[in-house]
Amino acid sequence: MxxxxxxxxxxxxxxxxxxxxxxxxxxxxxxxxxxxxxxxxxxxxxxxRLEVVRLLLAFSCLQVKQLKDDIFLNQTEYCKDLLRKFGMDKCKSISTPFSTNCHLDHDVVGNPVDETKYRGLIGSSLYLTINKLDIMFVVCMCARFQSAPKESHFNAAKRIMKYLQGTKDVGLWYLGNVSLSLTGYSDSDFVGCNIDRKSTSGTCHLLGSSLISWQCKKQACVALSTVKQSILQQGVVVLKLYG
Structure with a gap:
């Protein structure tokens, strides 16, 4: 052939x-x-698609542990190499990848940082989202500011590294002999972006107890409410009537 x-x-x-x-x-x-x-x-x-090529490259450096009835996938060695590459292999671990009271924006008055280093950190972290959905939201959030990163963006990216320090051994566990019922979950942060007031939604799907797909996507457009439009139109009419 x-x-x-x-x-x-x-x-x-x-x-x-x-x-x-x-x-x-x-x-x-x-x-x-x-x-x-x-x-x-x-x-x-x-x-x-390029995503498929990247997926193949990412899985080529996964660790796969196959048991009698189960399979465990993780990227422990990749996490260690990533932390070592950016000089954070000795940092203290943290329990969450993103602070709940942190809202990133362009930060026009902030101190600029090295774009090459910031992009390298974010690009390397994207490969970890292959089997670590817990960092997908914050990695995609930090990836929006690669053109002119500031110190606040870099601190948020370093927080991801601190979180990885304590979760290097976390991965995906595919169990055998379980029901194959398909379950899906979705969530959204209502008007979570301070820049354009768009929401970011996330979904995940499980086949039995095994996580098989997930995504994090920002809202494409914002529609003006029809009620608000009618109120504005009525206001214009009133202004015309009364000069």
Missing amino acids: NIIRTKWIYRNKMDEHGVITRNKARLVAKGYNQEEGIDYDETYAPVA
Whole structure:
């Protein structure tokens, strides 16, 4: 059987004004090399997203411990290397990755920090979200300020490292001989962003007692209430009537 080669496709995504807003890259299979009946039906996905590539790279440095009926996945060694890389392998551990009374914003008056170091810390932490959903919210929150990070953002990122110091051995445990009922949970911080007043929602799904998927996503747009619109329109009419 011939090996199906791949190719990188690069594309610039533009808005309605023709301004480039995003640079996209996709790894695709060369479909013209496939032969029907040999390797045609077996290729179920012609496009490999970058998230899948990153997932493969992240799992290549997971630790996998297989027992008789259970499987345990964790990234203890990666956490140790990450803490050592940023000089926090001797730091004290902390019980939570994010303070409940901390609300990050652009912090225009704050002291700037090294962008390269900050981006490296956040980028390295993103690989840990493969099997540590407990840090996904705060990592995605800190990732919003990579263009001009300030000292407050860097302190929040260092708090993640302190949390990892005490949870290096925490991972995903897949048990055998359990029911395969699918359960989902969702939550949202109502108007949690101080910048644009958007909410951040999170979901997770369990198959039996095993966590299989999770995500943390910021609200795409904010809609104006129809009640508020009608009140504003009535106010405009009143102003016109009374000069």
